[in-house]
Amino acid sequence: MSFQATPELEAEVHELISHYPVKRAASLMVLHAIQEKFGWISSDAVQWTAKKLELQPINVFEILTFYPMLRQEPQGKYAIKVCRTLSCALGGAYELHKHFCDKLGLDAHKHGPQTTKDGKFTVEFVECLASCGTAPVMMLGEKFYEDVSNAKADEIVGGCK
Amino acid sequence: MAQEYKLILKHADESGYTPDIECYLRHGGYNDLKKALAFQTKTLADGKTQSPQEQLRQEVMTSNLRGRGGAGFSCGLKWSFVDRKSGKPIYLICNADESEPGTFKDRQIIHKDPHQLIEGMIISCYANDVKLAYIYIRGEMPEGAKILNQALKEARAKNFLGKNILGTGYDLEIYVHRGAGAYICGEETGLIESLEGKRPYPRIKPPYFPAVLGLWMCPTIVNNVETLCNVKHIVGMGGLEFAKLGTPNNTGTRIVSLSGHVKRPGYYEIEVGKATLRELLYDKNFGGGLREGRQLKAIIPGGSSSKVLKAGEKFKLKKKDAEGKEILVETDMLDLPYDFDSLAQAGTMSGSSAIIVMDDSVDIVNALANLSEFYAHESCGQCTPCREGSLWMNKTLHRLTHGEGRAQDAEYLVKIADNIPGGRTICAFGEACSWPVQSFVAKFKDEFIAKGAADEERHSKEVTGHN
Ligand SMILES: Cc1cc2nc3c(=O)[nH]c(=O)nc-3n(C[C@H](O)[C@H](O)[C@H](O)COP(=O)(O)O)c2cc1C
Ligand code: SF4
Ligand code: FES
Numbered sequence: 001m002s003f004q005a006t007p008e009l010e011a012e013v014h015e016l017i018s019h020y021p022v023k024r025a026a027s028l029m030v031l032h033a034i035q036e037k038f039g040w041i042s043s044d045a046v047q048w049t050a051k052k053l054e055l056q057p058i059n060v061f062e063i064l065t066f067y068p069m070l071r072q073e074p075q076g077k078y079a080i081k082v083c084r085t086l087s088c089a090l091g092g093a094y095e096l097h098k099h100f101c102d103k104l105g106l107d108a109h110k111h112g113p114q115t116t117k118d119g120k121f122t123v124e125f126v127e128c129l130a131s132c133g134t135a136p137v138m139m140l141g142e143k144f145y146e147d148v149s150n151a152k153a154d155e156i157v158g159g160c161k
Numbered sequence: 162m163a164q165e166y167k168l169i170l171k172h173a174d175e176s177g178y179t180p181d182i183e184c185y186l187r188h189g190g191y192n193d194l195k196k197a198l199a200f201q202t203k204t205l206a207d208g209k210t211q212s213p214q215e216q217l218r219q220e221v222m223t224s225n226l227r228g229r230g231g232a233g234f235s236c237g238l239k240w241s242f243v244d245r246k247s248g249k250p251i252y253l254i255c256n257a258d259e260s261e262p263g264t265f266k267d268r269q270i271i272h273k274d275p276h277q278l279i280e281g282m283i284i285s286c287y288a289n290d291v292k293l294a295y296i297y298i299r300g301e302m303p304e305g306a307k308i309l310n311q312a313l314k315e316a317r318a319k320n321f322l323g324k325n326i327l328g329t330g331y332d333l334e335i336y337v338h339r340g341a342g343a344y345i346c347g348e349e350t351g352l353i354e355s356l357e358g359k360r361p362y363p364r365i366k367p368p369y370f371p372a373v374l375g376l377w378m379c380p381t382i383v384n385n386v387e388t389l390c391n392v393k394h395i396v397g398m399g400g401l402e403f404a405k406l407g408t409p410n411n412t413g414t415r416i417v418s419l420s421g422h423v424k425r426p427g428y429y430e431i432e433v434g435k436a437t438l439r440e441l442l443y444d445k446n447f448g449g450g451l452r453e454g455r456q457l458k459a460i461i462p463g464g465s466s467s468k469v470l471k472a473g474e475k476f477k478l479k480k481k482d483a484e485g486k487e488i489l490v491e492t493d494m495l496d497l498p499y500d501f502d503s504l505a506q507a508g509t510m511s512g513s514s515a516i517i518v519m520d521d522s523v524d525i526v527n528a529l530a531n532l533s534e535f536y537a538h539e540s541c542g543q544c545t546p547c548r549e550g551s552l553w554m555n556k557t558l559h560r561l562t563h564g565e566g567r568a569q570d571a572e573y574l575v576k577i578a579d580n581i582p583g584g585r586t587i588c589a590f591g592e593a594c595s596w597p598v599q600s601f602v603a604k605f606k607d608e609f610i611a612k613g614a615a616d617e618e619r620h621s622k623e624v625t626g627h628n
Contacts (some may be wrong), residue, residue, distance in 0.1 A: 007258035019336040021293070022377060027358035032300070052359070053353055066360045069300045081301075085262045086465060086531050087517055089329035127344065127535050128262035128465075129301050132420035133427045134514070142303040 003044035009037055013052055023053045028065055031070055040071040045119045068126070076115045076122035078160045081139040085128035091135030097125055103157060120160070163436035163444060165571075168414045168428045169390050173273035180308055183314035185276040191321055193397040197284045197344075198329050216479035217288035221392060223400030225412040229266075230256055230347075230385030231464065231513045232589075233501040236392070240289060240382060242372035249379040253291040254356065255626040256284055257298040257305070257386050258347035262465035262535060263515030266416035266428050267386035271298070275312035278386055279335065281393035283321060286333050289382060293334050297352050300341040309337050344539035348588050350375075351541065362543050363588035364516055387416060407433035411500035415511075417441060421518035422455065423448035434500030438462065438470075442500060443516060455520040460494070462504055463512025465532050466593035468600035470494045476507040509600070525608050529601040530558035535618040536594035544586040550577050551594045567621075574609070575602050596619070 016029045032050065034045050041064055043057075050057040064070050080095045082088075101108035102121050104116050108110075113124035131137045134146035138154055148156075172178045182190070200213030211219070224238030243251060255278065267396045270278055278296075286294050294497055298306050313335055316322045319332055324332050338356055345351045346361045353376050355361035360386070368374055375381025391413055404412045411433040419441060420426045429447050438460060442448045451457060457472040477489040497503045504511045508530040519528060537555035542548045554577050561570050578595035585591065602609055 019334075019338075022357070024358035025338075025356060028355065032341070053257065059358075061356065062360055067300070067343055069342035085527060085535055086242075086461075086533075087263055087426075088422050089531050090517075090519065098283060126301070126342070127538060128260060128264075128507050130259045130265045130268050130299070132265050132517070133418060135420060135426075139301065144304065156593055 003038070003042050003048060005048060006037070009033060012130055013133075017053070024059070027053060027055070027060060028067070031060070031064065035071060039097045040074045051153055074119070076120050077115065078121050080121060080156075081126045081129075082123070083127070083129045083131075083135070084125040085132075087132035088128070088135040088137060093125075093136040095122070096136045096138070096148055096150065096153060099153055100157070101154050103154070121157075163431065163440040163447070164445065166432045166435070167430050168250050168394055169277070169387060169416060170269060170274075170428070173269055178273070180273060180275050180312065182276055182312065185274070190276055191280055192317075193393045194280050194283055194287075194321060195327065197287060197396045198327060198331070212618050214288050214290060214303055217284070217396065220395055220400035221288070224391075224395040224403040225400075225410065226388065226391050226403070227501060228385055228394060228414065229387035229391070229514070231261060231466075232491055233511070236384065236388055239372065239384075242370070243289060243382060244373045244380040245290070247373075247380060249561040250293065251289055251291050252376045252379055252381045253282065253286050253289060253294040254349075254352065254376065254381060254383045255294070255386060255389055256347065256349065256352060256383050257302075257534060258344075258352065258388070259295050259302075260299055260344045261515060262532070263420055263461065263517045264373045264416060264513040265418045265420075265465055266514065268302065268305065269416070269481060270386055271302070272308060275308050275544075276316065277390050277393060279309075279316050280313055280321075281316040281389040281391070283316075283326070283333060283625045284336060284396055285382070285384065285389055285392045286335075287331060288490060292332055295336050295338045295356060297340060297346070297356060299346070302340050303339075306337050306339050315335070343541075344535075345528055345588075345590060348590060352380065352383065360541070361546070362541055363590070365587050379450075381465050407435065408498070408500060411502055415499075415514045417499065418513075418515040419448050419518070420515070422520040422522070422596055423518050424452065425449035431499065434498040434503065437496050438516070439493075439495035441516060442495070448518070451518070451520050457468070457495075457518070458521045458523055459519045459525065459528075461517040461519075461597075462497075462499075463510045464515040465517070465535065466510045466596055467504075468509035469537065469604060470497075470507065470509060471604040474604070478503060481614050524562075525601060525605045526558070526612050527562050529597060530555075530562045532597050533558045533594075536590075536597075540590060540594065544591065546581045546585045547591045547594065550581040551590075553577050554594070554598050558617070561609070561612055561616070564616055566616040568610055568614040568617055570613040571602050571606055571609035574598050578602075 012033050016026045030049050046060045049060045084093050098108040104121050106114045113122050115122045129137050137146050138148050203211045226236040227233045342347045346355045348363050350364035351361035371381040379525050406413050414430050415433050416430045443450045460470045474494040478492040480490045482488045533555045537551045540547050540551045578598040581595045582592040
């Protein structure tokens, strides 16, 4: 089995469930917790979540397939999300995205998230990240970066060991 | 000259101001909550009594506060629709999804002054007999979620939250719930479905008005982050005093998110209607003007869904003359006061108070194509006109921006856009995705036609081999 819940995850999920009068409501938060620890959500993890929340696996699967942030397959160790929406586009987001792709050997015209062959980086365009005044903006994992020039982008990539 | 007026962001950017509770308390934090909890039952002139909760709700009604999430609906009125007779619990949800492109105001509050939001929420919950509330924060704000969780923990430790709050016998819990990257979770009924652990498919109204059939089919209040912060200040200064800020029917302050082609993009809090678009774009204490050598081309005045304003457009605005008679005054788009009603009169809206500025370097067809990609990606897919329409519009704009356009694409786009809204869809996303297309094409028609015609001509030459 590729998915083994740790005692910490068990405890976290137990706590999350206590936040809602109806167990199902914890689904999204439980999936976040799993993804934080494992990097993605396997079908075993879906089964496990369904059991915990007393749901059918399809109930969990249907939200896993809807929300863009939830992953059904492993992604790179470092996830780069570049905002592509209008204010960032006016501020050079497309150039920034291309810079990352060129640098990491990815195709800037391809749709959806792309992972480098060595599994180190995943680069994707995302929609407005609610920081349009400091365009272009991006995230590296959970960390947020503003006013990202190409030089700053190189620094960010350089800092990923 | 128009000035900033900092009510919500009074402390946020002060040096040394931190998001922890000790700092908040040093700045008078939670005093408004204490004030709210101290309201006593009042006997009115007609002998009827008014509970503390009713009085608090009355203050909000008196303040004339309008929702800051997008629709600008009266907060007091929304609260008055709550079904208080059903015997079911009443829930409150803070909408911290902040996903309307161009908008970045709630982020400032959450990151820099989270206790202000929590205090506003506790007061709003108390005023509405809510015992369980959630903050629905977008998934892409993991740091914001952590800050809020920490702040809630601190508030619990001081007994501003939890059981028997400050000895009043009132119990309340607030939890943070994270979204996962879907714009439609900002729509209140989609948000409720998402919170319940389902796909965020918006619910049809009627019958699913949140005030009656919301979270778990119980009466539910959904309010924006900034709206709930305002409630704190309404209690602090009194509804009447609050209503003196801003302009009649457009009371209080608003945090304007300014982005795009200005020298000083950023967030600026103003009294509603006390600054014009011109001042917001050009004054040195706001946008500071356009880049050197550039002319204004267009403004999206209220988040990406609002209808675009073209530089030089004129509108007839209702004003009162010296004798108080209503007259129509011709007003340039730049001279529109930035408030709910003036922008509505100009056929658009101040929505989420996000202004996106475009100068003459912008290819307007490209700009619309960018937005339409957003809407095609974010339609939840429940309603055929919205799902198919947003995809068609995107495909058409894609070909127009990739050398494959046709002269009649402009007309075609409008035809699709016109067939989405107007009661054909479950939620207002249908309107939201068609407004940009309708307004961009109507106001910049020549550019759309020229682009398509040029592609067609080039193609016909390629096909026939002539040049
Ligand atoms: C497609 C769509 C997206 C929305 N996104 C948001 C959002 O991100 N944040 C928000 O506060 N309101 C959003 N709204 C408005 C909410 O439905 C709701 O009206 C609002 O949260 C009510 O709060 P208020 O009355 O305090 O403004 C959105 C509405 C629609 C139709
Ligand atoms: S209008 Fe669009 S977003 Fe709204 S419910 Fe219908 S398909 Fe979904
Ligand atoms: S458009 Fe990029 S953060 Fe809003």
